[in-house]
Amino acid sequence: xxxxxxxxxxxxxxxxxxxxxxxxxxxxxxxxxxxxxxxxxxxxxxxxxxxxxxxxxxxxxxxxxxxxxxxxxxxxxxxxxxxxxxxxxxxxxxxxxxxxxxxxxxxxxxxxxxxxxxxxxxxxxxxxxxxxxxxxxxxxxxxxxxxxxxxxxxxxxxxxxxxxxxxxxxxxxxxxxxxxxxxxxxxxxxxxxxxxxxxxxxxxxxxxxxxxxxxxxxxxxxxxxxxxxxxxxxxxxxxxxxxxxxxxxxxxxxxxxxxxxxxxxxxxxxxxxxxxxxxxxxxxxxxxxxxxxxxxxxxxxxxxxxxxxxxxxxxxxxxxxxxxxxxxxxxxxxxxxxxxxxxxxxxxxxxxxxxxxxxxxxxxxxxxxxxxxxxxxxxxxxxxxxxxxxxxxxx
Amino acid sequence: xxxxxxxxxxxxxxxxxxxxxxxxxxxxxxxxxxxxxxxxxxxxxxxxxxxxxxxxxxxxxxxxxxxxxxxxxxxxxxxxxxxxxxxxxxxxxxxxxxxxxxxxx
Ligand SMILES: Cc1cc2nc3c(=O)[nH]c(=O)nc-3n(C[C@H](O)[C@H](O)[C@H](O)COP(=O)(O)OP(=O)(O)OC[C@H]3O[C@@H](n4cnc5c(N)ncnc54)[C@H](O)[C@@H]3O)c2cc1C
Numbered sequence: 001x002x003x004x005x006x007x008x009x010x011x012x013x014x015x016x017x018x019x020x021x022x023x024x025x026x027x028x029x030x031x032x033x034x035x036x037x038x039x040x041x042x043x044x045x046x047x048x049x050x051x052x053x054x055x056x057x058x059x060x061x062x063x064x065x066x067x068x069x070x071x072x073x074x075x076x077x078x079x080x081x082x083x084x085x086x087x088x089x090x091x092x093x094x095x096x097x098x099x100x101x102x103x104x105x106x107x108x109x110x111x112x113x114x115x116x117x118x119x120x121x122x123x124x125x126x127x128x129x130x131x132x133x134x135x136x137x138x139x140x141x142x143x144x145x146x147x148x149x150x151x152x153x154x155x156x157x158x159x160x161x162x163x164x165x166x167x168x169x170x171x172x173x174x175x176x177x178x179x180x181x182x183x184x185x186x187x188x189x190x191x192x193x194x195x196x197x198x199x200x201x202x203x204x205x206x207x208x209x210x211x212x213x214x215x216x217x218x219x220x221x222x223x224x225x226x227x228x229x230x231x232x233x234x235x236x237x238x239x240x241x242x243x244x245x246x247x248x249x250x251x252x253x254x255x256x257x258x259x260x261x262x263x264x265x266x267x268x269x270x271x272x273x274x275x276x277x278x279x280x281x282x283x284x285x286x287x288x289x290x291x292x293x294x295x296x297x298x299x300x301x302x303x304x305x306x307x308x309x310x311x312x313x314x315x316x317x318x319x320x321x322x323x324x325x326x327x328x329x330x331x332x333x334x335x336x337x338x339x340x341x342x343x344x345x346x347x348x349x350x351x352x353x354x355x356x357x358x359x360x361x362x363x364x365x366x367x368x369x370x371x372x373x374x375x376x377x378x379x380x381x382x383x384x385x386x387x388x389x390x391x392x393x394x395x
Numbered sequence: 396x397x398x399x400x401x402x403x404x405x406x407x408x409x410x411x412x413x414x415x416x417x418x419x420x421x422x423x424x425x426x427x428x429x430x431x432x433x434x435x436x437x438x439x440x441x442x443x444x445x446x447x448x449x450x451x452x453x454x455x456x457x458x459x460x461x462x463x464x465x466x467x468x469x470x471x472x473x474x475x476x477x478x479x480x481x482x483x484x485x486x487x488x489x490x491x492x493x494x495x496x497x498x499x500x
Contacts, residue, residue, distance in 0.1 A: 035429035042425030059425070078432070112485070126466040126483025135424035136466040138453065208463050230465065 004030045006297055007093050007102035009081050010240070012039020013283045014273025015108035016065040017290030018297075019074035025298040030102075031069070032095065034080035038062020039110050040274070041283060043132045044153075045160055048182075050283050058134070061283070081109075084244050084269075091268055103304065104268045104297040107248075107256060108290060109240040111274040111281065116148060116233055120204030128210025128230050133157040136230075137164045145230035146171055146213055148201060152282075154234035155179040155187045161232065162192040169194045169226060171201060173218055173235075196226075204231060239275045251277050262293035267357075268304075270297050303355055310348045312376040317346045318394055320384070322368035323353040329368045336390045345394050370394070396438050399450040401458045408473055411446055414499040415473040416492075418449040419464055426487075427468040433489045437496060444500040472499055 006022045008015045011033035022029040036042060041058035048055055056064075070076075077097075084105065085092040093100045113131045115121055121129055130136040137160065145165045147158040150172035156179070158168050170187070175197045177184050187193050196215065202223065203214040213226045241254040249257045249265035255277035262270045272293040273286035311319055320336055322329040333349050340347050352359040352367045362371050362381055370393045371381035384390050397407055399417065408415050418434050420427035431449075438447035452459045452467055462471065462478075468487045472480040472495055480495050 036425055038425070045423075059423070122486075125486065126464060126469040126481070128465050129484075130466045131484060132424065132426070132466075135421055135426065135468075138421075138456070139460070139465045209465060 001092070002098060002100045003102075004028055004100055005103045005301055006030070006106065006294070007032065007091075007100055007104075008106045008108055009093065010039065010108035010110055010273070010275075011037040011066070011069075011076065012108060012110045012273060012286060013041065013065060014110070014275075014286040014290040014293075015039075015106065016069045017287040018106050018108060018272055018294040019069040020072055021291045021294035022298065023069075023072035023074050025295065027294075027298055027301065029074045030100065031074055031076050032079050032081055032093070033076060034078075036062070037066040037069075037076065043134055044157070045134045046156065047283060049180075081243050084247060086247055086266055086269070089267075102268075103301045104270065106262075106290075106293045106297060107241075107244065107264070107269065107271040107275055108273045108286075108293075109243075109275050110286075111237040111239050113233060114236040114238050116201055116235060118201045118204055120206070120210075121233075124204055124206065124210045127208065128206065128228075129204060130230065130232050131234070133160050133232055136232075137161050140165045140230045142166050143229045144169070144227065145232065146226060146228045147232045147234060148172075149233070149235035150174055150177045150179070151234070152179040152183055155183045157232060157234055158193055159183070159186050159190055162190055165192065165230070167192055167194065169196060169228070171196045171199050171213070171215065171226075173198065173200050201231075237274070237281070241275060260292075261296040262289055263296060268297075268300055300357070303357060306355070307358060310350070311371075311373050314346060314373070315375060317348055317373050319348045319350045319371045319373070320368060320390070321350045321352040321359060321362065321364055321371060324351040325353050326367070332368060332384070332387065332390070335387050339387060339391055340394065347394075396435060397446070397448045399448050399458075400455055404450075404458060407446070407448055409476040411473070411476075413444070413446045415446045415448060416496055416499070417471040417473065418447070419452050419459060419462075419467050419469040419471065420449060421452045421467045423453070424467045430468055430487065430489065430492075434492065437489075437493060441496055441500055445496055470495070472496075474499060 044058040272289035
C-alpha cells in the first residue's frame with residue numbers, strides 16, 4: 001500500500017494552506033481533491049475580506065492559493081475519497097484509485113449548500129433553481145428572481161445578481177440578516193433588491209421552467225405567491241462528511257469537533273476549515289485552521305517517530321518524563337543521568353512539557369515520572385519525587 | 396468531444412445516428428470545469444457507441460434557453476433526436492453521468 005506522511009483531504013483554502021505549512025515544515029504532503037483546487041471560492045465572483053487583497057474574484061484567489069501550494073511542491077491528486085479506515089490505530093484513506101496509509105490526516109472537505117427541501121426544488125434544478133450565482137447568473141438577464149437565505153453569502157450574491165436580473169427578492173425566514181454591515185448596506189441601498197422577511201418557501205412551481213414561488217409567512221401563516229424565473233438557494237450549509245460518518249466526534253448535522261490544535265477525537269486525525277464546528281466560516285478562518293492543523297500534524301508525526309525510535313524499538317529502556325520549564329525537575333533529570341552513568345541501564349530523557357500527548361498516552365498524571373518499556377510495551381510507570389526513588393525504580 | 400453551436404446543433408445532435416450526450420458548461424462554472432476531464436475520459440470509453448458533445452452556454456445563450464436549460468452543469472441525453480434524460484447541478488456527478496451514458500449505449 002502507498003504510505004505517506006501527511007494526507008490532506010480537500011484542496012479548498014483550508015487544505016491548500018495546510019499543504020503550504022506542511023511542506024514548509026518538511027513533511028511529505030499529498031493533497032486529494034475531487035473537484036478543482038480552491039473549493040467553494042470557485043463559485044463566487046467577489047472576495048473583499050481576504051487580508052491584503054482588497055478585491056479579487058474567487059477563481060483568481062483559488063488560482064493563487066493553488067500556485068502557492070505548488071510552489072512548495074505539494075503533490076496534488078485528482079481523486080474522490082470514499083472512506084477512511086481507522087482500525088488498529090492505522091489511518092487508511094480509501095479512494096477509487098487505491099488506498100493510502102497516512103501518518104496523519106487532515107480533513108478539509110468543507111461544506112455544501114443545503115437543499116431547501118421544498119417541492120419542485122429537485123425537478124427545477126438547472127431550469128431556474130440554482131446554487132451558484134457565477135455559474136448561472138447570466139441566464140437571468142432582465143428577469144425577476146429570488147435569493148433564499150440571510151447570511152453573508154445570500155446577501156452578497158444577491159447584490160452580484162443585480163448585474164443581470166432586473167429585480168432580486170431576498171426571502172429570509174428571520175426578521176434580520178446575519179451578515180456583515182457592509183454587505184447589508186450594499187444590499188439595502190440597491191434599488192433592484194427587495195426583501196421579504198419572516199418567510200419560507202413552500203413550493204417552487206412552474207410548467208417546464210420555474211414560474212413562481214409559493215411563500216409562507218412564518219409569523220402569520222399567510223400564503224402568497226411570487227412570480228420569478230429563477231431562485232438561488234443560499235440557506236444554510238451541510239458539512240461534506242458522508243465519507244466518514246461517525247468516525248470522529250461531531251455535532252449537529254456532522255460538523256467535526258476539534259480542539260484549538262484542530263485535533264479531532266481520533267489521534268492523528270485533524271480537521272480544518274468549514275467542515276469544523278466553528279463560529280465563522282470564511283476563507284481567512286479556513287486558512288488559519290489549515291495552518292494550525294498542519295503544524296499540529298507535523299508535531300504529531302515527529303512525536304510518533306520519537307516514541308518509535310526511543311521507546312519502542314530498544315529491548316529495555318526507561319524514560320524520565322519531566323517538564324523542561326521546571327528547574328528542579330530539569331536538575332533531577334541530569335542527576336539521574338549522572339547516577340546511571342557507567343551502569344548498563346538505558347535511560348531516555350523526555351520533555352513532557354513539549355510532548356503533552358506522550359504524557360497522556362503513558363497515563364502519567366504528574367510530572368516528573370519514570371516509565372519502563374520492555375520490547376516495545378510499557379511495563380510500569382511511577383511519579384518520581386527524588387533521586388533515591390528514581391534509582392530504586394530503575395534497579 | 397464535438398463543440399456545438401447554433402449552426403451544427405441540428406446536424407450533430409438532432410440528426411445523429413448515435414445517441415448523444417450534450418455537456419452544457421460555462422467558463423465561470425467551477426463545477427463544470429471540474430467535471431470536464433472525467434467526461435472526456437468517458438467519451439473515449441464509449442467511442443463509437445455514444446457521441447459526446449459540449450456546448451458553451453456563455454457563447455450560445457439563445458440556443459441553450461431554447462433547450463429549456465437555465466443552469467449549469469447540465470447534461471442532456473438524446474436518442475433519435477429526442478431528449479430522453481437529463482442531469483443538473485449537484486446530481487451531475489461522474490457516477491450518475493456514466494450510468495446514464497450506459498443506458499443510452
Ligand atoms: C457563493 C459563496 C460566496 C462566498 N463568499 C465569501 C467571501 O466573500 N469571503 C469569504 O471569506 N468567504 C466566502 N465564502 C466562504 C468560503 O468560500 C469558505 O469559507 C471557504 O471556501 C472554506 O474553505 P474550506 O477549505 O474549509 O472548504 P471548501 O472551500 O468547501 O473546500 C473543500 C474542498 O474539498 C473537496 N472535497 C470534498 N469532499 C471530498 C472528498 N470526499 N474527496 C476529495 N475532495 C473532497 C471539495 O471538492 C472542495 O474543493 C463564500 C462561499 C460561497 C459558496
